[in-house]
Each structure stands twice: as C-alpha cells, then as structure tokens.
Amino acid sequence: DTAVSQTPKYLVTQMGNDKSIKCEQNLGHDTMYWYKQDSKKFLKIMFSYNNKELIINETVPNRFSPKSPDKAHLNLHINSLELGDSAVYFCASSLGAGGQPQHFGDGTRLSIL
Amino acid sequence: QQQVKQSPQSLIVQKGGIPIINCAYENTAFDYFPWYQQFPGKGPALLIAIRPDVSEKKEGRFTISFNKSAKQFSLHIMDSQPGDSATYFCAASSQGGKLIFGQGTELSVKP
Numbered sequence: 001d002t003a004v005s006q007t008p009k010y011l012v013t014q015m016g017n018d019k020s021i022k023c024e025q026n027l028g029h030d031t032m033y034w035y036k037q038d039s040k041k042f043l044k045i046m047f048s049y050n051n052k053e054l055i056i057n058e059t060v061p062n063r064f065s066p067k068s069p070d071k072a073h074l075n076l077h078i079n080s081l082e083l084g085d086s087a088v089y090f091c092a093s094s095l096g097a098g099g100q101p102q103h104f105g106d107g108t109r110l111s112i113l
Numbered sequence: 114q115q116q117v118k119q120s121p122q123s124l125i126v127q128k129g130g131i132p133i134i135n136c137a138y139e140n141t142a143f144d145y146f147p148w149y150q151q152f153p154g155k156g157p158a159l160l161i162a163i164r165p166d167v168s169e170k171k172e173g174r175f176t177i178s179f180n181k182s183a184k185q186f187s188l189h190i191m192d193s194q195p196g197d198s199a200t201y202f203c204a205a206s207s208q209g210g211k212l213i214f215g216q217g218t219e220l221s222v223k224p
Binding site: 044058 | 151157159206211212
C-alpha cells in the first residue's frame with residue numbers, strides 16, 4: 001500500500017535513447033510533481049500538474065515531456081537522453097497546489113552510459 | 114529572490130547532542146516552510162512545517178524556530194540519535210507557488 005510509487009527504480013541506458021518513468025499515487029491527491037535531484041543532492045522542481053492540468057513548467061529541455069492521464073498518475077518521457085540527464089527523478093503529490101505537504105516516491109535513478 | 118540558502122552543508126554530532134540547521138530566504142511572499150528528511154535510497158519525507166504566523170513549532174524531538182523579520186528559520190533536533198543520521202532539507206513556497214529547496218545538510222550522529 002505504497003503511497004507514491006515510481007517505476008522503474010533504476011534505469012540504465014545509452015545516450016540518445018528514449019525512456020519513460022511512471023508514477024502513481026493512492027493518496028487521493030489532486031496535484032503531482034516531478035523533481036530532479038542531482039549528484040550534489042540538490043532538489044529542483046521540473047513540472048507540476050493539478051487535476052491533470054500543467055501548472056508549473058520550469059526551464060527544462062523540451063526533450064522532457066510529462067503526461068498526466070488522470071489525477072493519480074503522472075508519467076515522464078525523456079527523448080534523446082544525454083549524459084547530463086543522469087540523476088535521481090522523484091515524483092511527489094499533494095492535496096492542493098502550493099503550500100501543502102508533498103509526499104515523495106522513492107525515486108528513479110537514471111544512469112546514462 | 115527565489116533562493117533558499119541552507120547551512121551547514123554537513124554536521125557531525127554525538128548522540129544526545131542538539132544539531133541545528135539554518136535556512137535563510139529573500140522572497141517575502143513565501144508563507145510555508147517545511148523541513149524534509151531523506152535517507153539514502155529513499156525519497157524526502159516531510160518532518161515538520163511552519164507558517165509565518167508562529168515563531169516556533171515542536172513535534173516530538175524536532176523544533177522549528179522562525180524569525181520573520183530576519184527571514185530565517187532553523188531546525189533543532191533534541192536528544193539526537195544515530196537513527197537521525199540523514200540529509201535534511203529546508204524548503205519554502207508561496208500560496209500556489211512551487212517549493213524551493215535549500216541545498217541540504219548531511220547530518221551524522223555518532224553513537
């Protein structure tokens with residue numbers, strides 16, 4: 001009964017490939033997020049969806065495309081992977097956007113060879 | 114203006130000590146200040162949060178002190194234990210806004 005679950009946990013792939021990360025939450029939240037944590041552990045928001053609508057879109061290369069099929073799911077597709085994309089990607093969710101407790105998944109560690 | 118500056122970068126204390134982690138912000142529109150705890154291989158977990166209408170909040174051994182005029186807030190961990198060894202992040206957001214994280218503090222509590 002994991003609250004925010006991400007798959008896969010690890011992703012090792014070659015430069016130039018396309019990959020997807022999936023996220024699901026069973027908390028009944030209406031807002032979901034994607035964060036990137038770099039090698040220095042710095043956490044930065046990438047995208048946020050509220051009721052399936054994109055509400056935060058940070059300065060992220062357009063090779064990254066989020067998709068929210070419903071309130072409980074938020075996927076991240078990455079095209080033409082680059083070495084600099086290596087990081088841990090976290091999905092999170094909250095009830096309401098901004099100023100609300102966010103619940104994080106355990107992350108997807110993406111390694112680009 | 115959107116930054117949250119956190120210090121120290123790392124901290125080592127003995128069991129029973131009181132580690133203190135500090136954060137400072139510039140954006141006066143921020144009105145929500147959470148602290149997150151992250152263990153290796155896990156996602157950040159909300160520890161405690163404060164809003165600017167109070168100057169202190171305690172939850173168990175964790176206390177947030179908030180100084181609105183100085184635009185600073187800090188986390189104190191009373192009677193620290195080896196199990197508290199983790200990375201701690203402060204963060205801030207405004208209503209409807211994105212959560213901005215500090216750089217993180219790696220805490221090690223020695224037995």
